[in-house]
Amino acid sequence: MEIAVDTESREFWDGVAAGELRIQRCEACGHAVFYPRALCPSCHCDRLVWIVASGRGEVYSYTVAHRAFGEFATEAPFTVALVDLDEGVRMLTRIVGGTVAIGDRVELEFATAAGNQLPCFRPVA
Amino acid sequence: MSRRAGIVGVAESDLGKTPHLTVLSQQATASVAALAEAGLGFADVDGLFTAGGWSWSPAIALAEYLGIQPKHLDGTNIGGSSFEAHVGHAVAAIEAGLIDVALIAYGSTQRTDRSRNQPRPATLAEQYERPYGLPTPVGAYALAANRYMYEHGVTSEQMAEVAVSARDWAALNPKAYYRDPITVDDVLASEMICEPLHKLDCCLVTDGGGAVVLAAEDRWPDVAARPVVVLGHGETTTHNGIAQMPDLTVTGAARSGPAAMTMAGVSHTDFDVVEIYDSFTITVLLTLESLGFCKPGEAGDFVRAGRTGPGGEFPMNTNGGGLSYTHPGMYGIFLLIEATRQLRGDFAGARQVTDAELALVHGTGGVLSSTSTVVLGRG
Ligand SMILES: [Zn+2]
16 A cells, blocks of 8 residues: 655654654643654644654454455455554554454564554564 | 515425436435425426435526526535425525425435445545545444443444344335344344444434425415424534544434424424434434433333334334435435324324324434434424
């Protein structure tokens, strides 16, 4: 899948290339922010700085996709999850290297889906 | 007191597979039929409302095709709930004296086109979700369903009851796509699409279109059909991408529902018939709870054993719903059409809810992203 990297997302994707999960933090209210944007969705100030996330979090929900579309069809079945990062933001991701249940601890592991290197998560051993 | 607005005509175009129709001809045929029901013509239409992804501006494209130049245009697109929002916007415009007659239309040829999920780049906020390959929208609803079952212990069997009752209603509707009865076991035995949602937990993929005509109160003496009065409406959004939904078990219905009911001056026990967007079985359970018809975690019990089916104490989705009747991508207009017909008493036998005087119509759009609620009363 083609990803249309833009001026707001470049830092995030540069981080992925460097093996880091980069998110933002609001200097005014302290909230972590993901996905990257020009204002804090909590306090609406624009003083956002980039930080490197710890890469640890917890599964908020997940699903195993048995059927997928287009270039993802041959990858099914695969597990997509919503992970709450310890920094306090939620991201959509894939689970690799095992199965998970809701509430499980997971940690960052980069993996490929449809030709893109993506931040994914594996169960904590 | 401002003048009221009422639905004075409704119609579907051909449904199911319609290779002989375009999205425009669907809307034209439905509009002609809905206006005819009202005893009105295109010259009476001064407000046009539509939503779709088939043009950069569906509202002006449709106006041109229909040969009208309305003075009020609304192309609000908030997904499948757009048409309930259009009703709210049309009522506001009628109350304000901006327009007298509103035409709301929708058309889709998604089944014939096989147009869902065509390849395109992931742009803006999509680039943090779409590259993971979650099938949309089903995968997002599956994430909500798994979380909901985890928090409340609701089972797939309980969720399946929604599909079973929908099919029981569809059996009474000659226009329904699937009419053969199904059981809870059939739902559980159908193909697993995205855990925990099976094929029969998911809405249909059909073609189809529809139209709804609203008129200001002072035009009602001229119209042919018995008006159905819009008593209240509310709309909201909670998120766009599923990762940004604050709580996977609470939808915007928790705001749009009370807004509509407060405006109408009615409460939950007043409704005779309820039409709730059933993109997936989980959508209905979450919506019933968020609207306040039951407490969190109780919707599985609420829909048990045909309570929402024909003859049940809570008649819901009385045309067979998106699960069994039709689902051309954005289903919301069909909720309005069905509720109007029920309140007019159009049907015979078990298909008609006895003495239906008050209806709740609730649309959900995107991936549980937007909701809009309309309260309708027999005129
Ligand atoms: Zn802030």
